[in-house]
Amino acid sequence: MKKTLQDFSHLKPDQPIGIFDSGVGGLTVAKEIKRLLPNENLIYFGDTKHLPYGDKSREAIIGYCTKITRFLLEKNCKAIVIACNSATANALKEVMEETAGKVPVIDVINPVAEKVAYEIHNNVGVIATKATVNSGLYRKTIRKHNKFIKVDELATPLLVPAIEEGFKNHPITHSIIYNYLSNNKLKNIETLILGCTHYPLLINEIRQYYGNRVRVIDSPGIVANQLRMILDRNQLLNGKNPQPSYQFYLSDLTKNFEKISKKFFGNSIDLKLEVL
Structure with a gap:
């Protein structure tokens, strides 16, 4: 029997949530997710090498987003949050196709x-x-x-x-x-x-x-609430997790991203360079 798009029974609550944006903007969404879902492990990808997405062609945005989605799936994420309006407006369909119904996809629009x-x-x-x-x-x-x-x-x-x-x-x-x-x-x-x-x-x-x-x-508050509702509905909310992990990957390391991410998530965070 063919698996429906809404069958997420293969996923586990302790898997991380993947979040991506062209730069620091998505951190406003990640911050709200952290506040609303304090037990969740998060993996954030900031495509700082290609920002801003808003000035790029639709084809370019689709290319960036599908590569990042693939990366987050490889990192075993249980849900993917497109924390970028330009990405949502131009590549939501392609991101959904890339996930092939394996994980819930939450957009910001x-x-x-x-x-x-x-x-x-x-x-x-x-x-x-x-x-x-x-x-x-x-x-x-x-x-x-x-x-x-x-x-x-x-x-x-x-x-x-x-x-x-x-x-x-x-x-x-x-x-x-x-x-x-x-x-x-x-x-x-x-x-x-x-x-x-x-x-x-x-x-x-x-x-x-x-x-x-x-x-x-x-x-960001509305998006975080939507994520919580979807995870709860699919019994994917993480339970007790005294030390949730926050991983940050950037396609280009920038001082401003470092400054804002540390303000939101604390000075001990580690930023990793990942060129896709």
Whole structure:
């Protein structure tokens, strides 16, 4: 009998969770997973050599993502979290094909879009990379669940390089945020989705711009909750684990990644170079 896509009985709770992104952005998701699921072992791959994904072609993004997925499967991961909106928007289908239903795949767009669609929102704004905005996936997914919501998407390509260069609470990021958020496309929004996992690193500055006028969605928290629900449903939550392991692999070692990863996971973490 052919195994269904949802049969994960061959997996064990103590296997690690694989998480990947183009750089430091996915650490915002990894941090929430660590907080919500403190017993889980995590393996993170940051494709810092090829960032930002948002400026790359769809074919290039698919190539990067399938290689990383293969790597995480070889590392015996029980679930894979695509902690990158550009990767989700362009390569989700290919990542699913690469896993061939062997492990659950959690992306960062569908859980957020679905949650927003079923809550009280009328005018929703999305800021994201060019690759994510060009895909139109947020708008399509939200309106698939709720056709009455108006969704405006704005490409904000300068934010990822600024974050990767370590500009946080800095005049440069203040200026970029002001210029983007004052765009007419976002004029009447009530809710803002940060459609890139890098952007929560600037969430305080974004909230400061809006005051209390606009609700800013916490995407990493939504994604971590979705992961927990899927693992629980498949009896894959790790039990008592006093010393969970956190492994970090990068395609290019960068100072900013080292700084942020140590801030989130402690100074004892080990960053390994892995060129796929």
